[in-house]
Amino acid sequence: MTTATKNFSTLDVGLTWHNSFAKLGQHFYTRLAPHSLPEPYWVGRSVALAREMGLMESWLSSQELLEVLSGNQPMAGTQPLASVYSGHQFGQWAGQLGDGRAILLGETSLGLEVQLKGAGLTPYSRMGDGRAVLRSSIREFLCSEAMQGLGIPTSRALCVTGSDEPIRREMIETAAVVTRVAPSFVRFGHFEHFSHRGQHEQLKVLADYVIDRFYPACRSGDKFAGNPYAALLEAVSERTALMVAHWQAVGFCHGVMNTDNMSILGLTIDYGPFQFLDAYHPGHICNHSDHQGRYAFNKQPNIAYWNLFCLGQALLPLIEDQELAIAALESYKTVFPNALEKLMRAKLGLLEIDGSNSTETLTQDRALTEDILKLLAQDRVDYTIFWRRLSHSSAGTDTDAVRDLFLNRDAIDAWLLRYSERLAQNPRGLVADLMLKTNPKFVLRNHLGEQAIRKAKLKDFSQVDTLLLLLESPFEEHPGFEEYADFPPDWASSIEISCSS
Ligand code: AMP
Numbered sequence: 001m002t003t004a005t006k007n008f009s010t011l012d013v014g015l016t017w018h019n020s021f022a023k024l025g026q027h028f029y030t031r032l033a034p035h036s037l038p039e040p041y042w043v044g045r046s047v048a049l050a051r052e053m054g055l056m057e058s059w060l061s062s063q064e065l066l067e068v069l070s071g072n073q074p075m076a077g078t079q080p081l082a083s084v085y086s087g088h089q090f091g092q093w094a095g096q097l098g099d100g101r102a103i104l105l106g107e108t109s110l111g112l113e114v115q116l117k118g119a120g121l122t123p124y125s126r127m128g129d130g131r132a133v134l135r136s137s138i139r140e141f142l143c144s145e146a147m148q149g150l151g152i153p154t155s156r157a158l159c160v161t162g163s164d165e166p167i168r169r170e171m172i173e174t175a176a177v178v179t180r181v182a183p184s185f186v187r188f189g190h191f192e193h194f195s196h197r198g199q200h201e202q203l204k205v206l207a208d209y210v211i212d213r214f215y216p217a218c219r220s221g222d223k224f225a226g227n228p229y230a231a232l233l234e235a236v237s238e239r240t241a242l243m244v245a246h247w248q249a250v251g252f253c254h255g256v257m258n259t260d261n262m263s264i265l266g267l268t269i270d271y272g273p274f275q276f277l278d279a280y281h282p283g284h285i286c287n288h289s290d291h292q293g294r295y296a297f298n299k300q301p302n303i304a305y306w307n308l309f310c311l312g313q314a315l316l317p318l319i320e321d322q323e324l325a326i327a328a329l330e331s332y333k334t335v336f337p338n339a340l341e342k343l344m345r346a347k348l349g350l351l352e353i354d355g356s357n358s359t360e361t362l363t364q365d366r367a368l369t370e371d372i373l374k375l376l377a378q379d380r381v382d383y384t385i386f387w388r389r390l391s392h393s394s395a396g397t398d399t400d401a402v403r404d405l406f407l408n409r410d411a412i413d414a415w416l417l418r419y420s421e422r423l424a425q426n427p428r429g430l431v432a433d434l435m436l437k438t439n440p441k442f443v444l445r446n447h448l449g450e451q452a453i454r455k456a457k458l459k460d461f462s463q464v465d466t467l468l469l470l471l472e473s474p475f476e477e478h479p480g481f482e483e484y485a486d487f488p489p490d491w492a493s494s495i496e497i498s499c500s501s
């Protein structure tokens, strides 16, 4: 099943490959080639990402690249590997995990790492088969590009390739591989791994690598008495805070915020049982196996902080000062609420009055935000549709379309009145424009993904293409595609999604 059994030559797609992660040394990974996937076919491709990577578009229709990205042929200039990490899963120390099914091909000259997820067994596969199924691969592909379209930090996905190879899950499904791309796939769990084992030399090598490559400013600031590791913890806390603020504002539930699924770059990674909210329900649990609701929508901000605390603990042998570590984590407590407030103000189209806001206006604006979220929760109003309709109503259309979403008409009328009075103080003309660029028309709702998956199982990939097109520019109107911006059907609430599929 390995590439050695096939006599392919290596493929040169004109990219220059490096692998700076590989230079960290043997403690960090195992070198191995992807396993081959029989008779692969294209399922979805992102031309936009190919362009950004400097990959000629024509490669995305070539048989050679299809074979390479399915693990059947080596990519010239790469020495693939699977990395080792550990992590806390559902609040418990889980010990060694590692890339059980993701193989890092290398890093392009633009500094983008390319991984094949679902490329077969690695030394870290534990009880798994090293594979990913078509269903979850389509979800990861579409959601990566959807988050990018929404302006939310994320790993990217170049394509999905599929095969008829059967894969056993709860039912027999088929295998697929996602080619995913990010500047780095280093996770909190990589740090926890070496720290927990007392391998402080490797811990330092990893931290220095991450700082030099992604956070060079950590070496120059004097905020933490010149301690670059405390500065790193603060910088990661800030990026994580920004990412989670975006999730909360758009109504995205990650579903498995284990520390091994937390990117050191503050990117959304490891798309599994995620969900964009349909009806607004703060306590919504999207992961069917999350019985305690640890990763419920409204718990995400605190869980991110808990995870950062784990990272802080892992970095302690380098920071060498507990007070400093705690101080570095503090930034999360201001960056997160400030970022969320800014995003929510933008969603509401609340601009600054005369270049600055008085305390009174800020208090009033906070109350407007809190009150509308309460009303949305009480009436379980569709989150995305509400914000889009509100944006259109600010453009001058009447407010009936907004009112219609609520059962409690008196309450929404009272709120709309307060809101319109506040909007009247805004500088003119900008509000609707801002709101329509902030409140997406299209998000990857579970049922939309599900419909695309059902067709894809029958080898019809047209819905994957359509969704990609809409989700790449979710703030555009896309006339003719109204059904993709509509309420979910009744059966949507019965879709069950859980971990690692
Ligand atoms: P996840 O819940 O997808 O983040 O996975 C947790 C850990 O299990 C990671 O180390 C994955 O690489 C690994 N894993 C998940 N699914 C599989 C699989 N089918 N085969 C091997 N390893 C897996």
Ligand code: MG
Pocket: 260, 261, 270
């Ligand atoms: Mg994971």
